[in-house]
Amino acid sequence: MRVWIKRPLLVLGGIGLVVYVGMFLKSGYEHSVQSETQFDTLRVIRSFSDLETSINNLHDVIKAFEKKQDIMQKILEEDRNRPPAAAAVKQEAKQKEQPAAKIQEQKEEPKEKKSNKLFPKSSLFKEWGENLSEDDQREAQGLFEKYGYNVFLSDRLPLDRALPDTRDPRCVKKTYPKDLPSIGVVLIYLNEALSILKRALRSIIDRTPKHLLKEIVLVDDNSSNEDLKGDFDAYVKSLEQQNPGLRFTRVRHNEQRGLAFARASGWRAATADVVAILDAHIEVHELWAEPLLTQIKADRTVVTSPVFDRVNFDDLKVIKYFPAAHAFDWALWCMYEGFSDDYNKLKDASLPGKSPSVMGILVADRKFLGEIGVLDEGMKVYGGENVELGIRVWTCGGSIEVVPCSKIAHIERAHKPYMPDLAPAMKRNALRVAEVWMDEYKHNVNLVWNLPFENHGIDIGDVSERKKLRERLNCKPFKWYLENVYPKLDPLDNLVAFGGMKNLDADMCIDQGPVPGHTPISYHCYYYGPQMTYYRTSGELYVGGIKSHKYNENRCIADVGNKETEPGLYPCKEAMQKGMGIYWNFTQGKELKNKQTERCLEIKNGKLLIQECSGQRWEIQNIIKAF
Numbered sequence: 001m002r003v004w005i006k007r008p009l010l011v012l013g014g015i016g017l018v019v020y021v022g023m024f025l026k027s028g029y030e031h032s033v034q035s036e037t038q039f040d041t042l043r044v045i046r047s048f049s050d051l052e053t054s055i056n057n058l059h060d061v062i063k064a065f066e067k068k069q070d071i072m073q074k075i076l077e078e079d080r081n082r083p084p085a086a087a088a089v090k091q092e093a094k095q096k097e098q099p100a101a102k103i104q105e106q107k108e109e110p111k112e113k114k115s116n117k118l119f120p121k122s123s124l125f126k127e128w129g130e131n132l133s134e135d136d137q138r139e140a141q142g143l144f145e146k147y148g149y150n151v152f153l154s155d156r157l158p159l160d161r162a163l164p165d166t167r168d169p170r171c172v173k174k175t176y177p178k179d180l181p182s183i184g185v186v187l188i189y190l191n192e193a194l195s196i197l198k199r200a201l202r203s204i205i206d207r208t209p210k211h212l213l214k215e216i217v218l219v220d221d222n223s224s225n226e227d228l229k230g231d232f233d234a235y236v237k238s239l240e241q242q243n244p245g246l247r248f249t250r251v252r253h254n255e256q257r258g259l260a261f262a263r264a265s266g267w268r269a270a271t272a273d274v275v276a277i278l279d280a281h282i283e284v285h286e287l288w289a290e291p292l293l294t295q296i297k298a299d300r301t302v303v304t305s306p307v308f309d310r311v312n313f314d315d316l317k318v319i320k321y322f323p324a325a326h327a328f329d330w331a332l333w334c335m336y337e338g339f340s341d342d343y344n345k346l347k348d349a350s351l352p353g354k355s356p357s358v359m360g361i362l363v364a365d366r367k368f369l370g371e372i373g374v375l376d377e378g379m380k381v382y383g384g385e386n387v388e389l390g391i392r393v394w395t396c397g398g399s400i401e402v403v404p405c406s407k408i409a410h411i412e413r414a415h416k417p418y419m420p421d422l423a424p425a426m427k428r429n430a431l432r433v434a435e436v437w438m439d440e441y442k443h444n445v446n447l448v449w450n451l452p453f454e455n456h457g458i459d460i461g462d463v464s465e466r467k468k469l470r471e472r473l474n475c476k477p478f479k480w481y482l483e484n485v486y487p488k489l490d491p492l493d494n495l496v497a498f499g500g501m502k503n504l505d506a507d508m509c510i511d512q513g514p515v516p517g518h519t520p521i522s523y524h525c526y527y528y529g530p531q532m533t534y535y536r537t538s539g540e541l542y543v544g545g546i547k548s549h550k551y552n553e554n555r556c557i558a559d560v561g562n563k564e565t566e567p568g569l570y571p572c573k574e575a576m577q578k579g580m581g582i583y584w585n586f587t588q589g590k591e592l593k594n595k596q597t598e599r600c601l602e603i604k605n606g607k608l609l610i611q612e613c614s615g616q617r618w619e620i621q622n623i624i625k626a627f
Contacts, residue, residue, distance in 0.1 A: 116134065117137075118134055118137045118138065118141070119141050122141055122144070123313075123314065123414050124140060124141060124144045124150060124313075124314050124414070125137070125141075125314075126314070127314055128150065128153070128314040128315040129314075136152070139152055140152035140153075143193075144414070145417075146417060147191075147192075147196075147413075147417060148313065148413035148414050148415045148416060148417050149193075149196075149281070149313040149314075149316075149411050149413055149414065150313060150314050150315070150316055151193040151195065151196070153315065153316055154193060154195045154196055154199070154316060155193075155195045157195075157199075157316065159195070159198050159199045159202040160199075160202050160203070160206060161199070161283075163203075163283060163285050163286075163309075163318055163409055164318055164320070165285070165286070166285075166309050166318070166320040166321075166407055167285075167350075167404070167405055167407055168323075168349045168350040168404055168405070170348065170349075170350035171287075171291075171405035174291070174350070174405060176290040176291065176293075176294050177294060177297065180212055180290065180293040180294065180297055181272075181273035181274050181293055181296065181297055181365075182212055182213075182214040182272040182273045182274065183208070183212050183213060183214065183272050183273070183274045183275075183276055183293060183363075184214050184215040184216070184217060184270040184271065184272030184274070184275050184276070184366070185204050185208075185213070185215070185216050185217070185276045185278060186216075186217045186219060186263065186267065186269075186270060186275060186276065186277045186278065187200060187201070187204075187216065187217070187218050187219065187266075187278055187279075187280045188219040188221060188259070188262040188263055188265075188277070188278075188279065188280060189219070189220060189221070189223065189228075189279075189280035190220070190221040190222070190223055190256065190262075190418055191223045191224060191225045191228070191417070191418065192223070192228070192280045192281060193281075194225075194227045194228065194231060194232060194235075196280065196281050196411070197228070197232065197280050198232075198235055199283060200278075200280055200281070200282050200283060201216065201235075201236075201239060203282075203283040203284045204216065204284055205239065205243060205246070207284050207285065207286050207287075207288060208284070208288070208289050209289070209290075210243075210245065210246075212289055212290075212293065213246060213289075214246075214247060214272040214273075215246065215247035215248070215270065215271060215272055216246065216247070216248055216249070217249045217251065217266045217269045217270050218236070218248070218249070218250050218251065219251045219252075219253075219262045219263075219265050219266045219269075220250070220251065220252045220253065221253050221256050221257055221258070221261075221262045222252070222253045222254060222255050222256045222257075236248055236250070247271075249269045249270075251266065251269050253265070256418075257377075258379060258380050258381045258382065259360070259379070259381065259382050259383075259385060260375040260376055260377055260378075260385035261375075261379070263277045263374075263375050263385075264374045264375045264377050267366065267369060267370070267374050267375075270366055271366075273365065273366060274292075274293060274296055274363060274364065274365055274366060275364060275366040275369065276289070276292070276361075276362075276363040277361065277362050277363075278361050278408070279360070279361060279410060281311075281410065281411040281413075282361075282408050282409060282410050282411070283311070283408070283409045284407075284408050284409075285309075285406075285407040285408065285409065287406075288306060288406045288407060288408055289406070290406075291403045291405040291406040292304045292306065292363045292403050292406050293363075295352055295401060295403055296363070296364065296365050299399075300365040300367075300368050301365075301368055301397060301398040302364075302398065302399050302400070302401055303358065303362055303363075303364040303369070303389070303393050303398060303400045303401075304352075304362070304363045304364065304400075304401050304402075304403050304406075305326060305355065305358045305359065305361060305362055305363065305400070305401070305402050305403065306361065306363070306402075306403060306406035306407055306408045307321060307322075307323050307324075307402060307403070307406065307407055307408075308321055308359065308361070308407075308408055308409070308410040309321050309407055309408070309409045309410070310409075310410065310412050311409045311410060311411040311412070312412075313411060313412060313413055313414045314414075316411070318409045322349070323339070323349055323353060323402055323404035324336040324337060324338060324339070324402070325337045325338065325339050325340075325353060325354070325355040325356060326355045326356070326357045326358050326359045326386075326390070326400075326402065327355075327356050327357060327486070327488070328356070328357055328386075328387045328390075329448065329489075329548035329549070330444045330445055330447065330448040330489075330492070330548040331426070331427075331430060331445070331448045331449060331548075332383065332384045332387045332426065332429070332430040332433060332445065333383075333426070334357075334359050334360075334387075337356075337488065339353040339354070339355075339402075340353075340354065349404055350404055350405055351404070352401040352402065352403045352404070353401065353402050353404070354399065354400065354401060354485075355390075355400045355401060355402045356394070356400070356485055356486040356489075357386055357387050357389070357390025357391070357400065358386050358389060358390055358400060359386060360385075361408065361410070362386075362389070368398070372393060372396050372397070372398065372473060373392060373466070373469045373473075375388075375389060376388050376389075376432070376433075376436075376466055378432065378461045378462065378463065378466070379432065380425050380428060380429060380461075381418075381419055381422070381425035382416070382419065382422055382425055382426070383422060383425055383426035383429050383430070384426060384429030384430050384432065384433050385429065387430075387433055388432075388433045388436075388437065391433070391437045391438075391478070391481055392437065392470075392475070394481055394485045395437070395475040395476040395477075395478070395480065395481050396470070396473040396474075396475040396476075397473070397475075427449050427451075427458065428458050428459070428460060430445050431445055431446075431449075431451075431456070431458055432460040432461060432463060434446075435460060435463055436463050436466045436467055436470060437470070437478055438478045439477055439478045439479065440478075440479075441478055441479070441482070441491060441492075441493075443624070444491070444492050447492060447495065447498050447534070447546065448545075448546065448548065450498070450499055450527070450528075450532055450621075450622075452622055453622070453624070488549050488550055488551060489548060489549060489550075490547065490548060490549055490550045492546070492548075494537045494538065495534055495536055495537075495624055496535055496536065496537055496623070496625050496626075496627040497534075497535040497588070497620045497621075497623050497624055497627065498532070498533065498534045498535070498546075498620070498621065498622050498624065499527065499532065499533065499620055499621020499622040500525055500526075500527040500531045500532070500533065500620070500621045501531075501533040501541075501543075501592075501618055501619075501620050501621075502525050502618065502619050502620075502621075503522070503602070503603045503616060503617070503618055504589070504616075504617040504618065504619055505603070505616045505617055506522065506603035506606070506616070507524075507525075508522040508523060508525065508603055508606070509522070509523060509524070509525040509526075509527070509531050510522065510531065510533060510543055510557070510608065511523035511530050511531050511543075512530045512531075512543050512544030512555070512569060513530075513569070515530075515544075517569075518568050518569050518570055519566055519567075519568065519569065520543055520557055520567055520568075520569045520608055521608055522603045522606060522607060522608040527621065529545055530544050531543075531544075532544065532545050532546070533620065534546045534554075535584075535586060535627075537627065538583065539582075539583030539584050539585065539586075539595055540556050540572060540582055540583060540584075541556065541557050541582075541584050541586070541592075542555060542556060542557075542572075543555060543556075543557050543569055544569070553571040553572060553573060553574075554571070554572055555569050555570060555571055555572070556569070556570065556571075556572040556575050556582040557569055557584075557601070558570055558575045558580035558581055558582045559580065559581040559594040559596065559597045559599055559601075559610050560578075560580050560581075561579065561580060561581065561596075561597060564610065565609050565610055565611060566608070566609065566610065567601060567608060567609075567610050568580060581594045581595065581596030581597050583595040583596065584601075586618065586620075586627075587627075588619060588623065589617055589618075589619055590617060590618070591613055591615060591616060591617065591618070592616075592618045593613060594610070597610075598613075599611060599612060599613065600612070600613035600614070600616065601618075602614060602616045603616065
């Protein structure tokens with residue numbers, strides 16, 4: 001038999017087997033070799049009879065995989081232009097020396113081995129990663145802890161993956177002007193995953209009309225990850241070469257300055273008519289820019305926001321979010337809230353809706369944003385800057401709109417690696433906003449954070465320049481904002497005391513007790529959420545915190561009446577409807593007596609009771625005004 005090793009016929013990368021098959025011509029043994037050096041790697045074969053036997057064995061391997069023609073065909077197409085490699089021929093020769101039994105083992109597909117769950121308590125693996133090997137689980141969990149989302153999966157997804165169209169059907173029929181202002185996109189990041197950053201850039205470039213997208217500004221808030229240096233620089237360079245008309249600007253901080261400062265850095269570097277300040281862990285949808293630019297073209301004083309679809313932190317699937325206003329509570333935490341009744345009467349969810357604030361991502365006329373002070377760069381790390389901007393825009397001559405036909409997919413992290421506990425920074429920033437913008441309502445921030453009105457001990461930084469800005473812009477008072485922009489926010493204007501309510505005789509505090517449940521308890525004083533009480537001039541005593549909005553109900557401690565000796569804790573309206581006594585007479589350092597039943601709240605043998613008054617004394621932490 002005459003044999004030539006001509007070219008690879010089959011490569012099965014998943015199995016790890018490379019098969020070389022010769023062309024078999026004529027009968028007898030005749031070996032055609034042009035030169036000894038050309039086939040030097042075949043000298044390990046002891047005889048051509050061995051070669052024939054091995055080829056027959058390899059032929060069996062091919063037959064075993066005939067049922068996988070779809071895989072073979074794909075690999076054949078990839079392999080057509082690949083030349084023979086000396087290393088591959090050496091591998092073939094090595095396989096030919098193996099016993100037939102060993103070759104037979106290679107023909108069988110490995111059975112899938114079910115891996116143990118190494119991290120059963122990790123939120124990453126609750127809905128994702130069922131069939132990962134143990135090594136992959138370790139890698140995925142390590143990356144998850146570092147970034148707060150599934151980088152293991154992100155690294156394996158296409159950078160230009162398609163997103164579902166989650167817009168209202170009426171958006172599809174809308175058309176937009178051709179002569180829209182140019183837009184510059186600012187992406188801020190701190191140790192973001194490289195594949196996430198690349199995907200954000202890819203989506204912006206691919207889904208923003210080239211005649212509108214003028215520039216991309218990348219703001220690095222002092223990242224330490226090595227791949228955000230050389231590797232990311234090389235990727236950005238390649239994008240520059242592919243998009244010669246697009247301007248790329250890099251801004252790097254030599255120390256971590258926080259969210260507000262980073263966004264302001266990006267604004268300073270931008271030159272386009274409109275600036276879009278985005279998080280880096282996003283993907284923009286098709287037609288994301290045009291609806292926003294149309295609103296700004298019509299009114300340069302409107303600050304706009306897209307609607308954010310949620311990208312799950314674990315499986316990175318896009319979950320549709322419906323349009324809603326961007327709101328906040330008195331602690332200045334962000335939240336979603338329904339649009340106004342006037343908006344709902346229009347019955348068209350494709351229309352822009354007015355919003356008290358922004359979530360953080362914003363698109364605005366670049367010059368107008370500068371005129372009203374951009375962002376408060378005195379904010380630290382995270383939080384509060386979006387509420388400050390919302391109050392400032394509305395009271396200083398602008399407005400804020402959420403634009404439903406503009407969609408951006410945004411990853412919601414399971415945790416923020418740069419600061420696991422955001423509360424200290426958030427508290428500090430909230431106090432700063434209150435001091436500059438909230439006038440006589442500023443102490444409501446102290447209320448919900450349980451801080452004394454004076455000497456709270458938190459350094460909010462120098463606010464003199466921000467107060468001068470407010471005066472220079474001739475901004476409206478915060479009372480106007482509450483009445484005209486955000487009437488859903490409860491002014492809390494009849495509170496007289498707040499904090500932990502301590503029984504001086506028993507040295508214990510009122511506590512909301514088990515939740516769910518309607519039975520408050522006495523407990524040693526630790527002055528935290530479940531023990532927060534609020535006393536109003538009307539006599540209501542809220543326990544377990546206070547709600548910031550008029551549409552929410554607080555829970556009142558009540559004398560349920562009859563012969564019951566345990567107090568109740570119910571939504572105030574429900575307690576009133578059931579005839580319970582929710583109004584109390586209280587004087588600091590004196591008894592706590594129910595106005596309706598004239599029984600007192602007391603502690604006996606460590607238990608909170610309603611009983612005949614024995615003169616037990618109570619004291620609340622903070623007094624707002626005399627009562």
